[in-house]
Amino acid sequence: MxxxxxxLDRTLLLTTLLSADMDAFSERTGLSQARIHLLWxxxxxxxxxxxxxxxxxxxxxxxxxxxxxxxxxxxxVTREPHPxxxxxxxxxxxxxxxxxxxxxxxxxxxxxxxxxxxLSAADRRRFGAMLDDVVASLVQAxxxxx
Amino acid sequence: MxxxxxxLDRTLLLTTLLSADMDAFSERTGLSQARIHLLWxxxxxxxxxxxxxxxxxxxxxxxxxxxxxxxxxxxxVTREPHPxxxxxxxxxxxxxxxxxxxxxxxxxxxxxxxxxxxLSAADRRRFGAMLDDVVASLVQAxxxxx
DNA sequence: AGAAAAGGTGAAGTAACTTCACGATGAGGT
DNA sequence: ACCTCATCGTGAAGTTACTTCACCTTTTCT
Numbered sequence: 001m002x003x004x005x006x007x008l009d010r011t012l013l014l015t016t017l018l019s020a021d022m023d024a025f026s027e028r029t030g031l032s033q034a035r036i037h038l039l040w041x042x043x044x045x046x047x048x049x050x051x052x053x054x055x056x057x058x059x060x061x062x063x064x065x066x067x068x069x070x071x072x073x074x075x076x077v078t079r080e081p082h083p084x085x086x087x088x089x090x091x092x093x094x095x096x097x098x099x100x101x102x103x104x105x106x107x108x109x110x111x112x113x114x115x116x117x118x119l120s121a122a123d124r125r126r127f128g129a130m131l132d133d134v135v136a137s138l139v140q141a142x143x144x145x146x
Numbered sequence: 147m148x149x150x151x152x153x154l155d156r157t158l159l160l161t162t163l164l165s166a167d168m169d170a171f172s173e174r175t176g177l178s179q180a181r182i183h184l185l186w187x188x189x190x191x192x193x194x195x196x197x198x199x200x201x202x203x204x205x206x207x208x209x210x211x212x213x214x215x216x217x218x219x220x221x222x223v224t225r226e227p228h229p230x231x232x233x234x235x236x237x238x239x240x241x242x243x244x245x246x247x248x249x250x251x252x253x254x255x256x257x258x259x260x261x262x263x264x265l266s267a268a269d270r271r272r273f274g275a276m277l278d279d280v281v282a283s284l285v286q287a288x289x290x291x292x
Numbered sequence: 293a294g295a296a297a298a299g300g301t302g303a304a305g306t307a308a309c310t311t312c313a314c315g316a317t318g319a320g321g322t
Numbered sequence: 323a324c325c326t327c328a329t330c331g332t333g334a335a336g337t338t339a340c341t342t343c344a345c346c347t348t349t350t351c352t
């Protein structure tokens with residue numbers, strides 16, 4: 001109990017569970033992970049160009065075209081002309097899209113409370129500090145192997 | 147600093163980084179995530195039927211057929227007849243496949259050490275305990291919302 | 293022996309990705 | 323003004339990971 005590998009496995013278990021949580025949301029809304037992710041970014045950044053979305057999502061611009069196509073069909077976003085640049089389009093959430101975003105952020109908050117709300121402030125600080133260390137180690141490990 | 151939401155965000159960052167690490171491995175080996183996952187299970191369980199793989203991976207048996215097709219083409223596994231059941235096939239790693247599995251488990255160990263090796267035993271225990279609590283909370287949250 | 297269940301695959305379809313080519317617009321230098 | 327070059331989005335074509343449904347073969351159960 002408490003070996004590095006056990007900790008890693010438990011962390012990986014956590015990631016699978018988190019992804020299960022997202023899948024549940026996905027099922028409830030009928031939206032794919034990719035489209036939810038796009039809406040999430042849209043909620044954080046407000047109306048943006050597809051190019052910006054591609055950068056934020058880490059995918060090619062061409063792929064964003066397809067995702068926006070789907071979200072437009074399902075009535076979650078619209079493509080508005082960019083006021084200053086006639087090449088660009090501003091992807092904008094509709095009322096329905098904004099509603100999903102609101103549900104999304106509410107779910108995020110609820111999940112955070114469910115997971116960490118019961119911890120004492122001191123424990124949260126300790127956990128956060130350790131998490132930071134782990135993240136830093138991981139970033140370093142990633143850079144080294146490249 | 148240290149609010150539940152910040153902790154969740156940092157945890158999500160950790161999952162992103164872990165997935166980046168897997169992507170890096172994927173790139174190095176030229177194998178997709180799905181095929182690596184299959185090989186990983188194969189490494190843990192030894193030669194098994196496709197049915198068993200489907201259950202372990204949480205996908206349909208039909209999908210496993212396709213994944214094994216790919217791994218067979220790339221020379222990582224073979225389909226051996228099952229000694230007791232002529233319907234079934236035993237997916238078996240080749241020498242190349244076994245090598246990838248070995249690299250995989252070595253990478254897993256190295257990553258665990260890189261992330262948690264520098265922590266004191268007491269810290270590891272504390273972190274593990276908190277991780278357990280968080281996982282338990284998450285499991286409960288998942289059950290409630292269903 | 294006969295029915296039902298289990299193992300694997302063909303066929304067909306969806307979604308998320310990619311690269312490459314191309315048309316339209318914007319921006320900078322001369 | 324003009325030409326070049328970068329940038330925004332999309333059509334075309336292809337890959338991979340998935341799904342469901344139908345089907346054949348073999349095992350298992352009564």
